[in-house]
Amino acid sequence: MVANFTLARREAVKALLVDRRDLLVVTGLGSASYDVFDAGENPANFYLWGAMGGAAMVGLGLALAQPKRPVAVITGDGEQLMGIGSLLTIGAKQPGNLTIVILDNGHFGETGMQVSHSGLGAQLDVIASGAGIRAVTEITDLKGITDYRRTLRDIDGGPRLARIRIATGHVDRALPPRDGVYLKNRFRENLGFAVS
Amino acid sequence: MDDVAVRDEVATDQSWPVQLYKTLKAHGVSQISYVPDAGHSRLIELSHRDGAIKTTVLTTEEEGVALSAGAWLGGDRAVLLMQSSGVGNCVNMFSLAASCRLPFLTLVTMRGEWAEFNPWQIPMGKATPQALEIMGVTVLRLERPEDAEEIVSAACSLAFESDQQIAVLISQRMLGRKKWTETK
Secondary structure: OOOOOOOOHHHHHHHHHOOOOOOEEEEOOOHHHHHHHHHOOOOOEEEOOOOOOOHHHHHHHHHHHOOOOOEEEEEEHHHHHHOOHHHHHHHHHOOOOEEEEEEEOOEEHHHOOEEOOOOOOOOHHHHHHHOOOOEEEEEOOHHHHHHHOOHHHOOOOOOEEEEEEOOOOOOOOOOOOOOHHHHHHHHHHHOOOOOO | OOHHHHHHHHOOOOOHHHHHHHHHHHOOEEEEEEOOOHHHHHHHHHHHHOOOOEEEEOOOHHHHHHHHHHHHHOOOEEEEEEEHHHHHHHOOOHHHHHHOOOOEEEEEEOOOOOOOOOHHHHHHHHHHHHHHHOOOOEEEEEOOHHHHHHHHHHHHHHHHHHOOEEEEEEOHHHHOOOOOOOOO
């Protein structure tokens, strides 16, 4: 049941991050990292280039450490599927300032567009809800994104999960820095921690 | 119960789980995640009752590796508690700590090495030190209860001050034999 969704991923992420203010962003490896980088470089972005399945948990550790800042994890359906248990861990912990945004095209885009479990019928929004993440939203168009943008900046009412249904069309890669130590140091420095 | 009440309760307790708790507190640890384990049950209980520690139960151990990374990015010191069988689950996720040179500390209770009753615990128990070392994690052994404070304190310094990935393997001999039949 692969439905036809038309929302362009770059446009969607750009619209989501307009006026992001103090939002901290963790990205899942693959296209989600490229999309967030393309939307605008920012020291409050932490791009994962590996650690598949770990993006949501990096977001949880960060959200618990920084309860006064909104935290968004922006990742793909494939990356989230590999760490599906982390939705239960987030559901158990209930961090009010954490939002998981899944860019869902129902495919493993980075590896040759194989159909993912999501494309084969798994409903990540329903799974999240069953895991204890009560604030779940499905978004299929640009209006949905602009309506959701403010919610992303809330530091309570979470944990939230937004499943954004995006198109599968080819998009050129946009490559963020991939030196992990650099990404770590600039992220921490931006939060006011001295680099030792 | 707040952390002051916990502190009063453990003030004179010399048991090794309490020594671990006090040492982690002294090093400013404010996040603890865990996959449940009988050997860690006292530390897990203290962690949950301590209002100054954010305690997270995981579905699988590699979640804790990623959680510790996020905690450090946000300025928190985190520790992962698990059993040796969980080390194998973490192998690829250790790349995150290595690539970003992130502080990482895990306290691992050993199975499959001392008076083990369950043969299914042996393979991962035997492979645990190497599984850590091949991914660049430094292994320290805690063999005697009286060394708990000294070794975990050294591990905290190596992790949080020198940005190293450290595992403290807690000997199964320290945990005692697991009882498999109810005594009447």
